[in-house]
Amino acid sequence: MKIFIPVLLLFIGVSSFMSMSKSSETVQVKTVLKDTLMLDREKYITKLKDSLKGKESMVADSVFKNIKSLKGKSVEQVLSIMNNWGHALGVTCKFCHDVNDWTSEKSRNHLRTREMIVMNDRLNRELLSQMKGFRQPVTMGCISCHNEMKEPPHDGPRPQGPRQRPEGAKN
Ligand code: HEC
């Protein structure tokens, strides 16, 4: 019995050390993955910034051709929002864009993003700011739901099989 306790302690020590080194490995893999997404996004941002030198503080609507949701923001702000969206959803620019034609709306995630902006804006303005039991301001952004995922986890059962596209959806 006397020998049993130190042996048990040693066993616990070794196994917890092993699980520790395992989890630090997964953290490393995750960081590398994250870095490649970030590097990819930054590659395009740097390219755009180089081609737009001197126009950084101009209103984006006067520089880009298809600004509808972000009217009034500067070029620099728009590019930084793009990077933030990519980070919030854990994606590169390609998730929402044809990277050879930034103006194109062909990607369905481009249009979905515009709908998300309307939803997110109303959520903050009409609901969260009215909550009396909380210290204001209460706000949510893309990251609050997405948390680096394309699709946030669904609450409750998921619909079975592919969901029908809404009438008139192009892609
Ligand atoms: C989650 C989707 C999403 C991601 C990710 C995203 N964008 Fe966008 N991007 C949009 C939407 C939507 C617009 C249109 C904004 C508006 O209507 O004001 C836009 C607009 C733009 C524009 C202006 C295009 C024009 O001609 O008007 C540029 C340039 C751009 N994005 C670059 C980028 C870059 C670079 C990245 C990667 C770092 C990126 N975007 C990531 C959705 C996205």
Ligand code: HEC
């Ligand atoms: C209140 C929670 C919430 C917020 C805030 C939110 N989203 Fe979403 N988003 C969702 C949900 C839920 C879905 C999945 C909808 C579905 O297909 O069922 C989604 C889906 C999307 C999709 C489509 C992804 C895919 O693979 O189908 C895009 C793009 C997107 N969101 C962009 C954004 C952006 C950009 C913002 C910030 C401006 C944002 N979302 C803020 C909840 C949110």
